[in-house]
Amino acid sequence: MGSIRLEQVNKTFGDVTVIPSVDLDIDDGEFVVFVGPSGCGKSTLLRLIAGLEDTTGGRILIDGKDATDTPPAKRGLAMVFQSYALYPHMSVRKNIAFPLRMAKMDKAEQDRRIEQAAAVLNLTDYLDRRPGQLSGGQRQRVAIGRAIVREPAAFLFDEPLSNLDAALRVGMRLEISELHERLKTTMVYVTHDQVEAMTMADKIVVLRAGNIEQVGSPLELYHTPRNLFVAGFIGSPRMNFIEGPEAARYNAHTIGIRPEHIAVSADEGTWSGVVSVSEHLGSDTFFHVHDSGLAESITVRAGGEVGFRHGDRIFMTPREDVLHRFSADGLRLA
Amino acid sequence: MATQQSRSAARWMMAPAVVLLLGWMLVPLVMTLYFSFKQYLPLRGGDLGWVGFDNYIRFVTSSAFWPSIQATLLIVGGVLVITVGLGILLALLLDQPMWGQGIVRILVIAPFFVMPTVSALVWKNMFMDPVNGLLAHLWKFFGAQPIEWLSQVSMTSIIIIVSWQWLPFATLILLTAVQSLDTEQMEAAEMDGAPLLSRFWHLVLPHLSRAITVVILIQTIFLLSIFAEIFVTTQGSFGTRTLTYLIFQRVLESQNVGLGSAGGVYAIILANIVAIFLMRIVGKNLDA
């Protein structure tokens, strides 16, 4: 009941083309994440699906029916905004009830749904407060509550966690994932944070300048990025890119190797360099290695107990089975 | 204002302004109170001594008193309803993106810069004149008998004139409030299935409540004392004699300063009653 299909959807504002042409299938019940750098058109694409912007061309199908010209309220989608967009002068209960009131649902059913949503979201004690009296995380939950009581065909989230502090963000990320497990409703989630994308998504859509660079499961993107952009965007810390003679050895213009796929040693290895900064996280240590003759800086991940310091010369050995090769125009070589 | 020294220096520097303002306010107030207890007829014998509360009793028992209160409240109420209502409408329209927005906004605000006397004269002679006025021509164009605005519907006419002057003020204040409305909230409501009218009722109006309060409070203070518009149009006849105008007539036309001063004290009391009343109703919008 919640499949969404985009066919050659494009969008221009005045003479600026934000979305050149997008084709995408979102299956019922899927958790799809749009990820990409700021300004790449993620929000615009989500708003096109929501109906808050008109398409310049192309078709949007919801449940197989053409919804391109359907007004937002009639699409059966619910959206959670980045600013939460709660109604400030209404109590939490009234906020959550608003879509139900607008649908002229009977009072008993309204109350049942509100109580249920409040229980799921831990809001029962706050139903009579105003949004202004809540913390960021609670406001976020109210916004989600307002979306779930409608029992929509799909949820749309636009960077819902970007206004929260780091600890809360991790908590809310889990809550949203759990909500998806429980409701099994289609969710389309926009973020610029690749960690959120990797941890939450069934399917990730990587966007750059309004174009889809790659669509796939988190592990597909991690293991077989289609091009340099996706390779650099997915994974943290970033993949190391090496050009020149070392790449030529592998018959490629550029080779990419993730920090976690390089082994370090004090006395032997394929490459060598000098540790410039070492970041000890306890569980892991990240070394930023200079003077390797390969690239400006190579990032390496090692275990938490590995204790090289600034200025130490170390040796690095890449795992050749997970080495990525790219052509001169940035595409993956098989 | 950290140290003792800077605090006392600040006090000394503010003193002249405070003294001036106090004098500015207190001298006329004390003089009004003083004269209100006197029989003072400048052209008929001058100061005829203390009379106690005689002036106060004569002022309220005169047949003109209650009608004048009624006229005052009617004008204030009428103008408030029109300016707030149309102000909200205009603010919403001006907020829409359109070609020539800047010029349109200046045009809307322009009436506020016209002096009350001038605008009343313009309305009286150019629009409401029963023979040559534009409205008379309009009525004739449709084959109707022109209305004698200032004598047949004098109260309505004055309310129209004053509303025209104050509409820009209301619009301006409300426009700034409309512009601060969060667009994501409106979009959220749109997705929640709220049609245009519901969005206005449930989101826009509550958002504007504080601005509406400010408009009502400020306008009431100024509208209670309107004078020029009545002076140049009806001269207080045809039921348009407000409290202010009545006081003016007592002091200057009947040359009875004592009686007029007593009226002035009543005006102060009325203004305060209205102010407290308004604060009670709308004041809660101002906190939080």
Ligand SMILES: Nc1ncnc2c1ncn2[C@@H]1O[C@H](COP(=O)(O)OP(=O)(O)O)[C@@H](O)[C@H]1O
């Ligand atoms: N209403 C608009 N008018 C003009 N340009 C817009 C509008 N909305 C977005 N854009 C432009 O479209 C591009 C993509 O915006 P957006 O979808 O918000 O990016 P993202 O959400 O990925 O950060 C940006 O360059 C932005 O300036």
Ligand SMILES: [Mg+2]
């Ligand atoms: Mg965005």
